[in-house]
Amino acid sequence: MxxxxxxxxxxxxxxxxxxxxxxxxxxxxxxxxxxxxxxxxxxxxxxxxxxxxxxxxxxxxxxxxxxxxxxxxxxxxxxxxxxxxxxxxxxxxxxxxxxxxxxxxxxxxxxxxxxxxxxxxxxxxxxxxxxxxxRFPWRGAMLDSARHIQSVDWIKGFLDRMASLKLNRFHWHLSDDEGWRAEIRSHPQLTDIGAWRAQGNTRYGGYFTQNQMHDIVAYARDRHIQVIPEIEMPGHCNAALAANPQLACTNETITILSPLERLPMSQRPDRRAFCAANEGVYQLIADVLSELADVFDAPYLHIGGDETPRNTWEQCPRCQRLMQQEGYATTDELRTHFLRRVHEIALTKLNRTTIAWTEKVRDDLPDEQLTHAWFPGEAAAAARLGRTTINSNHEWTYLDYPSNTSEARDRPDWMIILPIEKIYHFDPLPEGLEEKLHRLILGSEAPIWTEYTPDEASLDQQIMPRLAAFAEALWSPRLGRSYDGFLLRWDAINRRPEPAHPSQPAAPATTSI
Ligand SMILES: [Zn+2]
Missing domain, CATH: 3.30.379.10 (Chitobiase/beta-hexosaminidase domain 2-like)
Known part of the structure; x- marks a missing residue:
């Protein structure tokens, strides 16, 4: 051999x-x-x-x-x-x-x-x-801390695993319909109210203080990993609206959702969006992003952008007036309006480039904004519009999907089965994309959404070794590697007795008497 x-x-x-x-x-x-x-x-x-x-x-x-x-x-x-x-x-x-x-x-x-x-x-x-x-400069993993929260120690261990696999972007999903997880000192209600939800008969929640987030950023920096925070908008924001009900289109009590419903998020009737015509919304977001830009030194802020519920925009007199004034025919254009305004705030006031998930990629989004594609076909469509793109095609990269039929029994129907071998063969360059456009595909991130991975043990089981297969798909040349070779090397690496966690301090010296 x-x-x-x-x-x-x-x-x-x-x-x-x-x-x-x-x-x-x-x-x-x-x-x-x-x-x-x-x-x-x-x-x-x-x-x-x-x-x-x-x-x-x-x-x-x-x-x-x-x-x-x-x-x-x-x-x-x-x-x-x-x-x-x-x-x-x-x-x-x-x-x-x-x-x-x-x-x-x-x-x-x-x-x-x-x-x-x-x-x-x-x-x-x-x-x-x-x-x-x-092979690619953008090699990331996304962790959802909103649906379920993790400890700082677990996240540091995750960063260690990422570093050993030469992954260099930690995309941190910090807010959603189910919880707000980042301390914002100018708006304490975001965590006082938004970080806690009713789950059955219990109160579930928690958040990261700015000191804890600083600590994680420094730990990642020592491992050549950029940490990119994500605040979801204009949808996936029930937790923010529960804490700031005046920023919704309607005058109603907004519920922080529980993640255990089996409907796809886009079909939940109780999801709400920020009112796109309320100046207070843009002020809140400016305050939030400004504090996050002080904590996170990466040149990017992820501003979500996916699965916006439009029903309240269609009923809201202020949103409708804004659409008339601007000549928008559809709420797609209103969503773009929202994302453009937030992009301007990030770029001009905070010197940060924004990243947004695609819905259907459009040519009226800000030029400098990175497109985060998650639907099949969207990365190629974005590149053909000249947009710089991260390709997280969910059919190949979503680590929360079950890896086999037995795991699938406990998951909702909308999740597909994603075996490790399929992840290994993922190519961030979409099939058929013209070679001159390849430079627009920066790479990929493997997201780990946590609706169905409520604790750290289930996360560990869900992530490894599929994250290792994903890392090889992003780092190594396509030619000259094989799935069998990967299994052989991975087995050799993990056959040894597990070393002590590198971030653990050495045991205190004992004195013999
Ligand atoms: Zn409105």
Whole structure:
């Protein structure tokens, strides 16, 4: 069998040579004075080496060196430079990269490969050279914390898993009909009221303070992951409206929904939208986005935009007057009006680009706004309109869908079965899309909606290993990889005894008496 490295996602190229690098001699790492590693990465390497520390003397150890180079691979791409080269020799391992992200990914690859063999009696890696870089710059996962909330610790563990799979965008769904999860200091009612719902005989809820969100952003930054918050509008906003009923079209009590109804969200009769003609709505959203822009340093804000219930817009005298004034024939145009106004606020006041889910992609949306396609065919349609697009085609990427018929028994009828092998073969580039438009497809995100994954244990079961298959679909070249090869590498990586959680502090030293 040709020597291979147990790394997921598969590296772009590995050229094996004769010989083995015997890891039982231990590893000592260093970096030349011209290349100082970021402190966060140094700490992560030190932390890892405490687990795979040598028993031999330092002089006899394998030397692990991190070096800077101008260009780690010659892939000629204009992608952000996340590339690296890893040269494994008998006595040294050299990681070279032109960027901090490249060093970080070199370390992720090395850590996976070493951890996979470390438990063996004589652990070793094949000698050879890895040259690696991503196929797509946008490699994300979306977590729904609105339908059900997770702990900060669980989210950090999720970020660790994302980082080890070289995923670099954490899209955080923080508001919906079922709950508002982000502390907004200028509008405390959003969490005082919007974060809590009746669920059966109990009160369910919770939210993230700004300090907690800051902590998660910093933790992600150390792992080269951008965190993009999402606030849903103009629909999926019952929780916000329950806290601010004056911002709805009608004068009624608005219920924070329970996620356990089995109807598709678009068919729930009690869903409401923000009134598109109420200036107070745009003021609230400006305040919310402004506070979030202080917490989240990514250049993007996700503003939802999908499944807007239009029934109250059609009855609302103010919305109807606005449509007349602007000459809008349909509520589709009113939705675009809403999203354009919010986009202007984000761009001009906060210097942020917005992202919005498509309904049916239209050519009157703001040019700079990223299109987040989730229906089949929408990514290609968006690219053909010249729009920069993230392709989360739900038939291939929704990790909340059951992976087999037995799981499907507990799920509503509208969920399709999404086996891991199908995710593995997902191509973010839509079939038939003209090659000159490929550059408009930034990549993809795998969403995990949580209506039916109420707790962290069910999330864990739902996510892995399908997220690993998704990561390989986004990072690795289409040619030269196979699903069987993925299973072989994934099995090698996970056969070892589970290492301690990297974010856990070391156990306090005990004193013997
Ligand atoms: Zn209205």
């Amino acid at each position: 040709t020597p291979y490295l147990p790394i997921v996602p598969q590296v772009a190229s590995f050229r094996p040579e004769h010989g083995r690098c015997l890891l039982s001699r231990g590893l000592q790492w260093s970096t030349p004075s011209t290349a100082s590693l970021p402190l966060a990465l140094s700490d992560q390497i030190d932390n890892w080496l405490t687990r795979v520390k040598p028993s031999s003397t330092p002089d006899n150890s394998i030397k692990l060196r991190f070096q800077r180079c101008d260009n780690a691979t010659k892939n000629g791409s204009d992608l952000p430079d996340e590339s690296y080269r890893l040269t494994i020799e008998q006595h040294t391992i050299t990681a070279e990269a032109a960027s901090e992200a490249g060093w970080f990914y070199a370390f992720q690859s090395l850590k996976q490969a070493v951890d996979a063999v470390w438990h063996q009696p004589h652990p070793s890696l094949p000698v050879g050279t890895v040259e690696d870089y991503p």
